[in-house]
Amino acid sequence: xxxxxxxxxxxxxxxxxxxxxxxxxxxxxxxxxxxxxxxxxxxxxxxxxxxxxxxxxxxxxxxxxxxxxxxxxxxxxxxxxxxxxxxxxxxxxxxxxxxxxxxxxxxxxxxxxxxxxxxxxxxxxxxxxxxxxxxxxxxxxxxxxxxxxxxxxxxxxxxxxxxxxxxxxxxxxxxxxxxxxxxxxxxxxxxxxxxxxxxxxxxxxxxxxxxxxxxxxxxxxxxxxxxxxxxxxxxxxxxxxxxxxxxxxxxxxxxxxxxxxxxxxxxxxxx
Numbered sequence: 495x496x497x498x499x500x501x502x503x504x505x506x507x508x509x510x511x512x513x514x515x516x517x518x519x520x521x522x523x524x525x526x527x528x529x530x531x532x533x534x535x536x537x538x539x540x541x542x543x544x545x546x547x548x549x550x551x552x553x554x555x556x557x558x559x560x561x562x563x564x565x566x567x568x569x570x571x572x573x574x575x576x577x578x579x580x581x582x583x584x585x586x587x588x589x590x591x592x593x594x595x596x597x598x599x600x601x602x603x604x605x606x607x608x609x610x611x612x613x614x615x616x617x618x619x620x621x622x623x624x625x626x627x628x629x630x631x632x633x634x635x636x637x638x639x640x641x642x643x644x645x646x647x648x649x650x651x652x653x654x655x656x657x658x659x660x661x662x663x664x665x666x667x668x669x670x671x672x673x674x675x676x677x678x679x680x681x682x683x684x685x686x687x688x689x690x691x692x693x694x695x696x697x698x699x700x701x702x703x704x705x706x707x708x709x710x711x712x713x714x715x716x717x718x719x720x721x722x723x724x725x726x727x728x729x730x731x732x733x734x735x736x737x738x739x740x741x742x743x744x745x746x747x748x749x750x751x752x753x754x755x756x757x758x759x760x761x762x763x764x765x
Contacts, residue, residue, distance in 0.1 A: 505605070507576040507612055508560065511545030511553065512675040514612045515572075516581065516605050517560070521617035524561040525575055532556045535569050542622075544570040548600070549625035549678035562617045570620070581605050586614075587693035591721065593683055597676065604674065606688050611674040625678060634682075636703060637759035638744025642737035648748075648755055649714055649727035652700040657734070657746070657755040658725070664715040665689075666730050675709060684709045684726055696724040699758065719765040 504519035528534070528541050535541055541559050546552050547570065558575050562568045585606040589598060600619050605612045643659035647666075650656075667689060673696070675685040682701040687694045694715060701707040713724035737746035737755070745754045 501582055502580055503582040504578055505581045505612075505614070506560065506578055507607065508544075508558075508572040509574045509576060510543075510548070510570075510572040511550035511677055513545075513548075513550065513677050514576070514610060514674060515544075516607075516612040516614040517562070517617055518614075519578060521563050522560060523563045523567070524559075526559045526561070528556055528559045528571060532571060535559050535561070539567065539569045541569045541571050542624075544572050544620075545677060547621055547624045562620070564618050564620070566622070568617075568620060568622065579607055581607055585688070585691075587611075587688055590686065590693050590695045592695050592723075593676065593686070597678070604686065604688070604693055606672065610671050611686065611688055613674060613676075634702070634763055637762045639757035639759050640744075641739075642746045642755075642757055645733055645735045646737070646755075646757070647714065648731040648734045648751065649712070649725070650729050650731065651698065651710060651725070651727050652705060652708055653728075654700060655731070655751065655753055655755045656699050656725075657737075657757045658714060658716060658760070660733055662716045662718065662761070664717060666727075667713050667715060667724075669709065669711055669713060673709070673713075682707060687713060687724055689715065689724075692722055694722050694724045696726060698726045702758065702763070716760075718760050721764060723764070 505516040506522050543552050557571050557573045587604045601613050645660040646657040647663045648657050673687045682697045684696045684698045684707045687696050698707040710726040710728045712727040715724045734748045737748045744757050747754050
């Protein structure tokens with residue numbers, strides 16, 4: 495977490511798609527209601543969907559228009575305007591590594607305001623034509639553990655059981671309102687979460703295997719190859735030991751569990 499700033503710094507806080515954003519007030523020329531069809535402002539300025547520009551889904555409602563003081567002038571439609579806030583003393587987090595190459599040039603970091611995280615956008619860097627969405631695919635080579643650890647935390651994600659060596663587990667936390675989704679969810683990263691003065695990237699383990707990334711109720715926080723990261727979980731079954739091998743690579747069973755547990759070699763994958 496970066497140190498608090500001194501003085502006064504106003505930001506316009508908005509929601510677009512499933513993500514919250516902060517834009518420095520000095521970059522905002524106007525906030526207005528869009529035209530009837532939502533595609534133009536007073537019939538003179540084309541309105542572009544901010545969520546789509548950043549690689550997300552289109553807004554279903556008309557929302558509001560924010561006119562940005564960039565060249566050429568850019569009018570973007572957002573789902574809602576939250577408020578104009580002085581964020582000079584709000585906790586500010588630098589973006590962690592591993593979020594992909596599309597977000598870093600567009601954001602200087604994230605601001606935690608009233609318990610909610612806002613990605614701070616660099617208005618001058620916003621694309622005029624949008625970031626294309628990519629199909630879901632494994633983000634890195636998948637490796638499996640050849641044998642389970644003596645003790646492991648077992649959790650469920652998207653209906654499947656996964657295991658994580660207990661020595662790697664830092665904490666299990668609930669998602670809460672501080673979590674922020676990312677506009678582009680084409681990889682294994684589901685979003686970012688501020689915890690213990692650090693911004694943690696939150697990964698979906700099923701997405702590492704090629705499934706869609708889904709945000710779930712719990713995060714298993716861990717340090718993998720020197721990198722802080724969290725793993726999504728719908729529920730945590732607890733600490734388990736004495737696993738037995740199955741014919742499937744990386745899959746093991748244990749007494750009392752409702753099914754086999756898959757162990758990915760995340761240390762190898764993230765090294």
